[in-house]
Amino acid sequence: xxxxxxxxxxxxxxxxxxxxxxxxxxxxxxxxxxxxxxxxxxxxxxxxxxxxxxxxxxxxxxxxxxxxxxxxxxxxxxxxxxxxxxxxxxxxxxxxxxxxxxxxxxxxxxxxxxxxxxx
Amino acid sequence: xxxxxxxxxxxxxxxxxxxxxxxxxxxxxxxxxxxxxxxxxxxxxxxxxxxxxxxxxxxxxxxxxxxxxxxxxxxxxxxxxxxxxxxxxxxxxxxxxxxxxxxxxxxxxxxxxxxxxxxxxxxxxxxxxxxxxxxxxxxxxxxx
Ligand code: HEM
Numbered sequence: 001x002x003x004x005x006x007x008x009x010x011x012x013x014x015x016x017x018x019x020x021x022x023x024x025x026x027x028x029x030x031x032x033x034x035x036x037x038x039x040x041x042x043x044x045x046x047x048x049x050x051x052x053x054x055x056x057x058x059x060x061x062x063x064x065x066x067x068x069x070x071x072x073x074x075x076x077x078x079x080x081x082x083x084x085x086x087x088x089x090x091x092x093x094x095x096x097x098x099x100x101x102x103x104x105x106x107x108x109x110x111x112x113x114x115x116x117x118x119x
Numbered sequence: 120x121x122x123x124x125x126x127x128x129x130x131x132x133x134x135x136x137x138x139x140x141x142x143x144x145x146x147x148x149x150x151x152x153x154x155x156x157x158x159x160x161x162x163x164x165x166x167x168x169x170x171x172x173x174x175x176x177x178x179x180x181x182x183x184x185x186x187x188x189x190x191x192x193x194x195x196x197x198x199x200x201x202x203x204x205x206x207x208x209x210x211x212x213x214x215x216x217x218x219x220x221x222x223x224x225x226x227x228x229x230x231x232x233x234x235x236x237x238x239x240x241x242x243x244x245x246x247x248x249x250x251x252x253x254x255x256x257x258x259x260x261x262x263x
Contacts, residue, residue: 018206
């Protein structure tokens, strides 16, 4: 079956996430890579928030994860008989939630970066 | 006519018991868990934009330092690793790697569709297990 652009982007985002997510988990959760509680201290949070490469990575990650996650959620919701005839409504609702989260993530990331003289 | 659509059962029921079927169910389950986690995660880490107090308050709220929370954090890493590695397998399959060329179905049918993908599946799962063993050492053996 031919799939649409949405599906291609879902896979592409998945491939990006593979790298970004493993790097993210290692960086923040594994003590061997500087993760764990030390990484969650305010000074460490601030250092990352003011670093330009880190901020760029966060924003790419944010967009890719939200798109991939909410498109995936839509795909499984529209398999349900109740939503079969309401595909557009499901897509719309899921997109709104994704966009709201994206805007919030974008705002909180950029606010700190710009405030902290990171511009 | 009887409605044969699976409905919510179709999210879980994978048909006959090939390992790929179980992976399908787990992929879906972990995908949904990750969407839920991601949504809460964005809200929690967003607190950093409102200053040190807000951030430290959020960290207290989610129970940073609590061993039970730490255990669940490890489970999150398990969920992530499984979804990532299995997702990589699905992407390789989608792109046509390892699945062989289409052939005329002449009996006895060659098991081309699993000949390479099946070992690949186990190799990927072993790689995930190695990462998870290292992560477990980090979480539970090293001093926090
Ligand atoms: C680590 C990198 C990731 C990779 C390589 C990956 C890969 C994939 C692939 C290939 C699919 C399609 C499965 C199919 O064939 O139907 C998928 C589905 C899905 N993914 Fe991911 N993914 C990743 C991370 C994430 C993250 C971070 C989230 C959540 C925010 C997520 C949520 C989902 C959801 C909800 C589905 C739909 C599940 C389904 O239809 O059964 N994934 N993923």
